[in-house]
Every structure is written in C-alpha cells, then in structure tokens.
Amino acid sequence: MNDAQPKIRLRNVQKAFGTKKVLDGVDLDVGKGESVVIIGGSGVGKSVTLKCILGLLEADSGSIQVDGDEIVGADAETRERINQKIGMLFQSAALFDSLPVWENVAFGLLAQKKVSRAEAKDIAVAKLAQVGLSAGVAYLSPAELSGGMQKRVGLARAIAIDPDIIFFDEPTTGLDPIMSDVINDLIVKTTGDVGATALSITHDMVSARKIAHRIAMLYEGKIIWFGPTAEIDRSNNPYVDQFIHGRAEGPIKMRLRA
Amino acid sequence: MNFLQPIGRVFLNFLSATGKLGLFTGSALSHCVRPPLYFRIIGRQMFEIGYLSLPVVGLTAIFAGMVLALQSYTGFARFSAEGAIANVVVLSITRELGPVLAGLMIAGRIGAAMSAEIGTMRVTEQIDALTTLSTNPMKYLIAPRIMAGVIMLPFVVLIADIIGVFGGYLVAVYKLGFNPANYLKNTWDFMEFHDVFTGLVKASVFGFIVTLMGCYHGYNSKGGAQGVGAATTNAVVSASILILSTDYILTELFFAGK
Numbered sequence: 001m002n003d004a005q006p007k008i009r010l011r012n013v014q015k016a017f018g019t020k021k022v023l024d025g026v027d028l029d030v031g032k033g034e035s036v037v038i039i040g041g042s043g044v045g046k047s048v049t050l051k052c053i054l055g056l057l058e059a060d061s062g063s064i065q066v067d068g069d070e071i072v073g074a075d076a077e078t079r080e081r082i083n084q085k086i087g088m089l090f091q092s093a094a095l096f097d098s099l100p101v102w103e104n105v106a107f108g109l110l111a112q113k114k115v116s117r118a119e120a121k122d123i124a125v126a127k128l129a130q131v132g133l134s135a136g137v138a139y140l141s142p143a144e145l146s147g148g149m150q151k152r153v154g155l156a157r158a159i160a161i162d163p164d165i166i167f168f169d170e171p172t173t174g175l176d177p178i179m180s181d182v183i184n185d186l187i188v189k190t191t192g193d194v195g196a197t198a199l200s201i202t203h204d205m206v207s208a209r210k211i212a213h214r215i216a217m218l219y220e221g222k223i224i225w226f227g228p229t230a231e232i233d234r235s236n237n238p239y240v241d242q243f244i245h246g247r248a249e250g251p252i253k254m255r256l257r258a
Numbered sequence: 259m260n261f262l263q264p265i266g267r268v269f270l271n272f273l274s275a276t277g278k279l280g281l282f283t284g285s286a287l288s289h290c291v292r293p294p295l296y297f298r299i300i301g302r303q304m305f306e307i308g309y310l311s312l313p314v315v316g317l318t319a320i321f322a323g324m325v326l327a328l329q330s331y332t333g334f335a336r337f338s339a340e341g342a343i344a345n346v347v348v349l350s351i352t353r354e355l356g357p358v359l360a361g362l363m364i365a366g367r368i369g370a371a372m373s374a375e376i377g378t379m380r381v382t383e384q385i386d387a388l389t390t391l392s393t394n395p396m397k398y399l400i401a402p403r404i405m406a407g408v409i410m411l412p413f414v415v416l417i418a419d420i421i422g423v424f425g426g427y428l429v430a431v432y433k434l435g436f437n438p439a440n441y442l443k444n445t446w447d448f449m450e451f452h453d454v455f456t457g458l459v460k461a462s463v464f465g466f467i468v469t470l471m472g473c474y475h476g477y478n479s480k481g482g483a484q485g486v487g488a489a490t491t492n493a494v495v496s497a498s499i500l501i502l503s504t505d506y507i508l509t510e511l512f513f514a515g516k
Contacts, residue, residue, distance in 0.1 A: 051386070054386075054389070054390055055389070056386050056389055056390075076394070080392050080394070083389065083390055083391075083392050084392045086390060087390075088387070088390040090383050090386070090387060091383070092382055092383055094382060094383040094384050094386065094387040095384075095387075096379075096384055096387070097384075098375075107391050107393070108391040108392065111391050111392050111393045112392055157391075167390075
C-alpha cells in the first residue's frame with residue numbers, strides 16, 4: 001500500500017432515505033494509524049456514515065475506499081474480506097446475549113477460523129485483561145454485566161482480531177463521567193497498542209478531545225470543518241463553535257415542533 | 259378517483275412484500291446448501307424445535323385423539339358404525355391432525371420465539387455486529403433454524419401421531435368399552451404407509467413455513483419493543499394461515515382422486 005494513500009477515503013458520498021437526504025456529498029480522509037472523530041448533533045448522519053463504510057448500508061453514490069478497495073457496489077465477499085480487518089464498538093455494545101462473554105470476545109476469531117476454541121478462549125481472557133476485566137467475567141452472560149462492563153467487553157471484542165481499523169459508535173453514551181473517562185483511556189491505549197486506525201462518532205466533546213488526532217464536523221449531510229483537535233477552539237466556524245460550547249443560540253437551529 | 263389511491267398503495271405494498279419475502283427465501287435456501295454450515299447451531303435448534311416441543315405437541319395430540327374417538331362414537335353410534343372409530347382416529351391423526359396441530363403449536367412456540375429473538379437482535383444491533391465480525395447473518399441465524407425446522411418437524415409429528423392414536427385408544431377402551439386387542443388390530447389394519455408418509459411430508463413443509471416466517475418477520479423488524487412485538491404477532495399469524503392453506507394444497511396433491 002502506498003503510505004500517502006489514506007486508510008479510509010470518502011468522496012462525495014450520498015445517502016437518502018426516501019426523500020430525506022442524510023448524506024449530501026461527504027468527503028473524508030483518515031490516514032494510517034490516525035484517530036479521527038466525527039462530531040455532530042443527533043440525526044445529522046454520523047451513524048449512517050459509519051454504516052456505509054461498514055457496508056451495513058449501501059451508499060447511493062460516491063466512493064468509499066478502505067486500503068484502496070472500493071466498498072460502494074462491492075459484492076458480499078469483498079465486504080466480508082474488508083470487514084475482516086475492521087473492529088467495531090457499537091453504541092449499545094451489541095453483545096450476543098445467547099453467548100457467554102468469552103465467546104462474544106472471541107467471536108471474530110472463531111468466525112475467521114484463525115484459532116481453535118481453546119486458543120480463542122485464552123485470547124479472549126487476555127483481551128478482557130487488556131480492558132481491565134478479570135478472567136471470571138469471561139464465563140458470565142452479557143446480561144449480568146453493567147453498562148460500563150458491557151462497553152469494555154465490546155471493546156475487547158473489537159480489538160480481539162488485532163484489526164487494522166477500529167470504529168467507535170458513541171463510545172461514552174449512557175456512561176457516567178468517570179466510566180466515560182475510563183473508556184476513553186482504554187480507547188487511546190488499545191488503539192495505540194494495536195497500532196490501529198480509528199474512526200469514531202460522538203457528540204461528547206470531552207471524549208472527542210481525548211481520543212482524536214483530528215476532528216470532523218458533520219452538518220446537514222456535509223463535513224463542514226475538518227482539522228486537528230488542538231485547532232477546534234480556533235476554527236472560526238460559527239457552527240463548530242456553537243456545537244463544541246453546547247449553546248442553544250447560534251446558526252444551528254433545533255427543529256422543534258409544537 | 260382518490261379512493262383508488264389507497265387500493266393501489268395496498269396492492270403495491272403487497273407486491274413489494276411478496277418480492278422481499280421471495281428474495282429472503284431464496285437467500286436463506288442458498289445458504290442452507292452452501293458451506294460453511296454451523297452444525298453446532300443446527301444441533302441446538304434441532305434440540306429446541308424437536309425435543310423441547312414434545313410436551314406441548316404431545317399434550318395437544320393426546321387430547322385431539324381422545325376427543326376424536328369420543329366425537330366419532332357419538333356420531334357413528336347412530337348408524338351402528340362404532341367399529342369404524344379406530345379407522346377414523348388413525349386416518350385423521352396421521353393425515354391431518356398430527357401435522358396440522360403440531361405445525362400450529364410449533365408456530366406458537368417456536369415461530370414466536372424465533373421472531374422475538376431475531377427481532378431483538380435486529381433492534382439491538384446484534385445482527386449488524388455479526389456482519390462486522392465477518393459472519394453472514396443469513397448463514398449464521400436463518401439457515402440453521404430453517405434446516406432444523408425442516409428436519410425435526412417430521413420426527414415431532416411421528417411422535418404426535420403415536421400419542422394421538424394412543425389417546426383414541428384410551429377413550430375407546432377405557433370409556434367406550436372397546437376390546438383392546440380388536441381396537442389395536444383395526445388400527446393396524448387401517449393404517450397405510452401412504453397416510454403416515456404424506457403426513458410427515460406435510461410436517462416438513464410446515465417446519466419450513468414456521469421457521470421461515472419466524473426468521474423473516476424477526477429479521478425485518480423495526481423500531482423497539484413495539485416492532486419486535488408486531489413481528490412476533492405477524493410471524494405466528496402468517497405461519498398459521500400458511501400452514502392451513504398449504505395443508506389444503508398438499509391434501510389436493512396427495513389425495514385427489516383417491
């Protein structure tokens with residue numbers, strides 16, 4: 001792979017649901033080993049962007065490339081091959097409640113038939129330790145875990161296959177501030193350990209500042225600002241300023257219906 | 259002409275739903291014959307559908323057989339044709355009541371459970387998680403359930419047939435005073451391989467219908483708890499209607515002109 005080539009490249013990505021246009025020409029580059037966070041209000045299309053990259057939704061037009069491989073219009077085999085190098089932490093953790101924790105963590109390894117079940121269990125316990133969970137947790141059911149523990153198990157599952165790319169969907173939503181910080185630290189540490197490229201979506205600015213090298217703001221289906229985390233306070237973009245300071249007054253109007 | 263609009267909309271929705279179900283069925287069947295197959299999950303589903311359904315189906319069958327013997331007796335006694343009770347019971351149970359009642363009971367027990375489980379997986383992003391872990395949900399979730407339904411229903415119905423005939427025997431011998439040996443001899447003499455076999459073929463088709471409807475409605479459920487509830491209702495209702503209508507078609511095919 002050419003080093004100059006971004007790990008993830010989006011060009012003019014469009015996606016509509018019926019008459020509602022959610023993505024209206026999204027352009028984004030994420031470099032190798034870089035952590036990019038997409039911020040934006042609820043319903044602006046952050047999750048849709050992520051799902052289009054993962055192939056869970058098909059973009060209407062435009063180009064999405066991972067390591068130079070085109071995803072838009074790709075067949076199931078190509079998507080499966082691309083997904084083999086991607087780990088994903090879902091907003092709700094999305095753990096399989098019919099499986100014990102260790103099988104959740106080792107699911108990707110077993111699915112790709114890289115290791116035996118015994119080896120997979122050992123790796124799962126090691127990954128759980130990496131996110132600060134004891135071996136005893138491995139045999140519990142996901143329903144027996146707290147929200148924070150479920151997020152950690154989800155993170156362990158995301159890094160279990162040592163992915164090249166990790167996606168984080170609202171990693172701190174629904175957690176208390178201390179647990180949010182623990183998860184943020186784990187994200188920084190684990191992506192650093194694995195050397196992975198990370199793409200996250202969140203509206204939690206504390207989290208974004210902590211885990212991102214660069215931040216992109218999505219508004220009305222377009223990336224309206226993209227720059228280094230350190231420069232977001234000097235963006236001179238009224239939309240970004242309003243969002244990062246959480247002000248009700250500004251160019252972003254909440255659509256309230258009586 | 260506005261009144262034509264809703265009619266047209268309903269018709270187009272019907273065509274769209276039929277096409278969607280057709281594509282789902284085609285995809286599910288293709289995954290049933292294409293490796294890899296998840297034998298562990300197929301085994302678990304066979305246990306769920308077969309072994310764990312036996313108490314419900316057995317109870318239904320024994321009472322159906324008992325009622326059949328009792329009702330036949332009250333009717334046939336008017337024509338002094340009580341001797342035909344064994345014939346009526348074995349014919350009705352093996353040809354119709356065994357497969358249909360077992361199919362309906364399993365639609366209530368298994369179809370509803372499948373729809374609720376897969377629907378919950380859909381709304382909690384567990385199905386998306388499967389895709390990101392390089393696992394095709396059709397192969398992992400749908401194909402094993404359909405295969406288990408098609409394989410196990412004939413075994414369940416065979417046992418239901420035996421229990422149903424035994425129910426008729428109990429009422430005939432212990433309530434109506436039939437000679438046990440004569441009743442068993444009549445049952446054996448009237449029973450034909452063709453009757454039992456066609457009942458088992460019906461059972462296999464009903465197993466396909468129940469699992470397909472459970473999986474289809476669960477897989478396409480939307481929203482939260484309400485969506486899963488609606489999917490579960492739709493799975494049971496559609497499976498029940500399809501079982502009864504398919505039963506008529508199969509009876510025409512197997513017994514027309516006999």
